[in-house]
Amino acid sequence: MAANQEDVKLLGATGSPFVCRVQIALKLKGVQYKFLEENLRNKSELLLKSNPVHKKVPVFIHNEKPIAESLVIVEYIDETWKNNPILPSDPYQRALARFWSKFIDDKVVGAAWKYIYTVDEKEREKNVEESYEALQFLENELKDKKFFGGEEIGLVDIAAVFIAFWIPIIQEVLGLKLFTSEKFPKLYKWSQEFINHPVVKQVLPPRDQLFAFYKACHESLSASK
Amino acid sequence: MAANQEDVKLLGATGSPFVCRVQIALKLKGVQYKFLEENLRNKSELLLKSNPVHKKVPVFIHNEKPIAESLVIVEYIDETWKNNPILPSDPYQRALARFWSKFIDDKVVGAAWKYIYTVDEKEREKNVEESYEALQFLENELKDKKFFGGEEIGLVDIAAVFIAFWIPIIQEVLGLKLFTSEKFPKLYKWSQEFINHPVVKQVLPPRDQLFAFYKACHESLSASK
Known part of the structure; x- marks a missing residue:
């Protein structure tokens, strides 16, 4: 090419x-x-x-x-690059993909960033609650599809890499049980499918390093409380 | 059609x-x-x-x-509807249009919403300052084009209707001199061109009503301070 x-x-x-x-x-x-x-x-x-x-x-x-x-x-x-389309070709489906990607940025990533970097327990709970509601919307949206994009990875899946890979690490550091297979069975199944996809797998950062990074962040924030 | x-x-x-x-x-x-x-x-x-x-x-x-x-x-x-394109056809120009539209939402509208609805003077100043910086970026981006979209109205112009029509009303209510022809000559000229465009003109809400609405908002917030 x-x-x-x-x-x-x-x-x-x-x-x-x-x-x-x-x-x-x-x-x-x-x-x-x-x-x-x-x-x-x-x-x-x-x-x-x-x-x-x-x-x-x-x-x-x-x-x-x-x-x-x-x-x-x-x-x-x-x-x-037109091969392996990431957005659907139908305008309505494209609009939905853009809507959900923006939703992930506004409601999931936005809230998570706040609860990582806050030491105020009440504030953290509020942000975790906001993430929880947002994940519920995504659980419903996923329905029984393999990926948000259907059989193949699409825009929403890519936007949601934060949910599949980052949130489990962050919740482990913070001792939260936010995103679990019991609470979000479809989304959890999707996350496993997604992070084990051969393309995704090769670009994810090393889990240990990321864990250590967020742990250090959290400890330093807690110490300065 | x-x-x-x-x-x-x-x-x-x-x-x-x-x-x-x-x-x-x-x-x-x-x-x-x-x-x-x-x-x-x-x-x-x-x-x-x-x-x-x-x-x-x-x-x-x-x-x-x-x-x-x-x-x-x-x-x-x-x-x-493919007539009168709103986004450019070139992928790079499309990306820039999306970038600047998102910028307007994140940096201008976001900050303005905060300074309308805050009674904390210090907080308001910070948000006004943020808007000011954002407007400066847009002033530079506009260059000597008639519209952000060039000769015709495009996505960024549409996103920026808030700047052309809402900000002047809000700053009048709040007694701010944020967006003026002295500070932002190009953007100001653009705003006049834009709100007087025959298509835009017919959908803008009545200025008096909007002014009264924000004035009432502001007075009620100030009273409850």
């Missing part, structure tokens, strides 16, 4: 669920890319120049043209 | 910038639709059934199929 021989770079940081979304999309398409690991405490000139607005990873650079925001990047990848 | 004879409904509330986005898109396309005004203190069964997740307007219903989230709806409209 000609497009594969183009200049494709991903500025990322191992352990970021947003970077991981882009990696899954690229692997699904079979696009060769150069992964440039960023040190987020000392960001590269290329990162600052490519994403002057947010100064965050991921930044995707295709033939010198930079794009930020993980879901925007995933849609760009899907529109640029 | 056959699509125009289909069943197209918009559940909305006069005065909502999010609903207004969808109205602009529909008018640009020349799509006939039925506007169903919602009483947000006593939501209709149809709204609750069509948007069980957020229970908010706008909800767009096309041939019985509901879609929520204003920007998701605008993209759906653009994919369904």
